[in-house]
Amino acid sequence: MEQAFLAYLRGRCRHLPQVAVGIGDDAAVINPSDGQLVACTDQIIDGTDFDSRRFELDGHRWADVGFKSIAINLSDMAAMGGKPQAVLVTIALPNENPSRIAGDVYEGILEAAAEYDLAIAGGDISVYDGPLSISVTLLGSVPSGKAWLRSGAQEGDAIFVSGAVGGSLRGRHLRPQPRIQLAKRIRELEICVHAAIDISDGLSLDLDRLCASSGLGAELEAEAIPIHADAIERAQETGCTPWEHAWRDGEDFELILTMNQEDAKQISKIDLGVPLTCIGEIVGRTGMWKRNLGKLERLMPQGYVHGKSTSQATPESS
Amino acid sequence: MEQAFLAYLRGRCRHLPQVAVGIGDDAAVINPSDGQLVACTDQIIDGTDFDSRRFELDGHRWADVGFKSIAINLSDMAAMGGKPQAVLVTIALPNENPSRIAGDVYEGILEAAAEYDLAIAGGDISVYDGPLSISVTLLGSVPSGKAWLRSGAQEGDAIFVSGAVGGSLRGRHLRPQPRIQLAKRIRELEICVHAAIDISDGLSLDLDRLCASSGLGAELEAEAIPIHADAIERAQETGCTPWEHAWRDGEDFELILTMNQEDAKQISKIDLGVPLTCIGEIVGRTGMWKRNLGKLERLMPQGYVHGKSTSQATPESS
Numbered sequence: 268m269e270q271a272f273l274a275y276l277r278g279r280c281r282h283l284p285q286v287a288v289g290i291g292d293d294a295a296v297i298n299p300s301d302g303q304l305v306a307c308t309d310q311i312i313d314g315t316d317f318d319s320r321r322f323e324l325d326g327h328r329w330a331d332v333g334f335k336s337i338a339i340n341l342s343d344m345a346a347m348g349g350k351p352q353a354v355l356v357t358i359a360l361p362n363e364n365p366s367r368i369a370g371d372v373y374e375g376i377l378e379a380a381a382e383y384d385l386a387i388a389g390g391d392i393s394v395y396d397g398p399l400s401i402s403v404t405l406l407g408s409v410p411s412g413k414a415w416l417r418s419g420a421q422e423g424d425a426i427f428v429s430g431a432v433g434g435s436l437r438g439r440h441l442r443p444q445p446r447i448q449l450a451k452r453i454r455e456l457e458i459c460v461h462a463a464i465d466i467s468d469g470l471s472l473d474l475d476r477l478c479a480s481s482g483l484g485a486e487l488e489a490e491a492i493p494i495h496a497d498a499i500e501r502a503q504e505t506g507c508t509p510w511e512h513a514w515r516d517g518e519d520f521e522l523i524l525t526m527n528q529e530d531a532k533q534i535s536k537i538d539l540g541v542p543l544t545c546i547g548e549i550v551g552r553t554g555m556w557k558r559n560l561g562k563l564e565r566l567m568p569q570g571y572v573h574g575k576s577t578s579q580a581t582p583e584s585s
Numbered sequence: 586m587e588q589a590f591l592a593y594l595r596g597r598c599r600h601l602p603q604v605a606v607g608i609g610d611d612a613a614v615i616n617p618s619d620g621q622l623v624a625c626t627d628q629i630i631d632g633t634d635f636d637s638r639r640f641e642l643d644g645h646r647w648a649d650v651g652f653k654s655i656a657i658n659l660s661d662m663a664a665m666g667g668k669p670q671a672v673l674v675t676i677a678l679p680n681e682n683p684s685r686i687a688g689d690v691y692e693g694i695l696e697a698a699a700e701y702d703l704a705i706a707g708g709d710i711s712v713y714d715g716p717l718s719i720s721v722t723l724l725g726s727v728p729s730g731k732a733w734l735r736s737g738a739q740e741g742d743a744i745f746v747s748g749a750v751g752g753s754l755r756g757r758h759l760r761p762q763p764r765i766q767l768a769k770r771i772r773e774l775e776i777c778v779h780a781a782i783d784i785s786d787g788l789s790l791d792l793d794r795l796c797a798s799s800g801l802g803a804e805l806e807a808e809a810i811p812i813h814a815d816a817i818e819r820a821q822e823t824g825c826t827p828w829e830h831a832w833r834d835g836e837d838f839e840l841i842l843t844m845n846q847e848d849a850k851q852i853s854k855i856d857l858g859v860p861l862t863c864i865g866e867i868v869g870r871t872g873m874w875k876r877n878l879g880k881l882e883r884l885m886p887q888g889y890v891h892g893k894s895t896s897q898a899t900p901e902s903s
Contacts, residue, residue: 294625307612397715
């Protein structure tokens, strides 16, 4: 089925200038970017990252899964301040109904590609005795030496979070809006982002990773954290507070950014199309701290850790 | 387990100049190549592409699978005339013994990376309810506009095949020797390769694909095809002739190359470290033909077609 499906796919793909040779040869040839190449990869597996048996219950479709497989990589690209160019998509299809599932999944992939001007430059398809698995590699570019790293935070930096966080499991998590446009706008403004990470495992865990990578800590105005309406709804179901959901729920796919106070002041005056909220400051003392009436209370990272079954996580250094 | 394993992996990876930011951030940053970027991806799945239940019987190990997951991509890179630079490796691990299998698989991956000066620039690891699956994306470069495409063959071109073909299932297929060095040597000689493909599904099928992509055909000196010793051994088991095995067995990972007769003459005089055998000529008449005492006999493509269970294949156009 691979050959027939690739033929179908070639017909569905637009030709984009960043790809010189697309699907159908031994490899794709991508035109050199004007800076450094950025590459990220992420996989999504039925039964681990989502559950197709709940599709009817949750109102989700295979197309959502396809869309998400691209979107989670775009979110990583945004967190590098990168401009996405092309994807390679590898799919392992279950034995049952592989053609129908492949077609449905690709509806979502093609939708994401069209929305973000992404070329589908290649891929691989297999049918096997296992659940649907999609592995996407996204290629993009950044101006040379200007990638936004996790490790670049500096003492005194303002910490921003985009959008609002928490409760994404109520449905948002399958149709994430990666912050590609926001990253592009910030680059155009020549704001110097010192450090960035996307929130995939939870605000607290991912902020902790950024701090650990930078060898620094964070003091937070806890009440400034922008809480999503979904976190409030979710709190009514779980008995946790909306703030707790905002702090630890995963799959927000928002950005955490740090920059110096001058840039922070400048950016706060500009309409970026997405809210950007200052939630605290990078400090020399490691760990995460909540400012409370002049005192500091330790905040522990909580969220989703791959391969662990508890929601309480130990601090991570990656 | 992802975080701990990534930490282990960072420790095992050499720093190579082509990678500015490696494992541990949202994406890898790769230094711009001096030409165009070449990207290919291929996956390898237990039960589909190999069978771990036969390891003991066949004398294979998880490390071989890891090595092969890189080598099959290197073979595609060689078939583009590309220089490999970095890989992103995504692994889905079975629930049983995931850590041990990941460690063993990575032994082979690290061995291939060391042998071909490849940086491991990133990846993703999941544990799931399914068989081991490895998806590799390989990034490399070619001088701008000089990628070796399947579609570039010209009437009158000499057709070469590297090494010897057939019978790889006797064991060679798990430790392929991708023709990266050969491709590099040919580039250095400034031989102008018109078209190229690697033999993954069989000489006949892959040559047919090259011909179809170029809109041309091939006239072959059938007896010139270099038959591997494994094909002769295999023939004793199957009752087919060694030539039939050379013609249709897959996973040789040799290269088919076409070039004009002048370059063909030049290259035939040079020791390339690997035999390069002229097996025929590109012709205007489509299809593949065997020259026999001044007459032409039609040759049908045969080999492994993904998703088909017969060994007789219909001509393909990709």
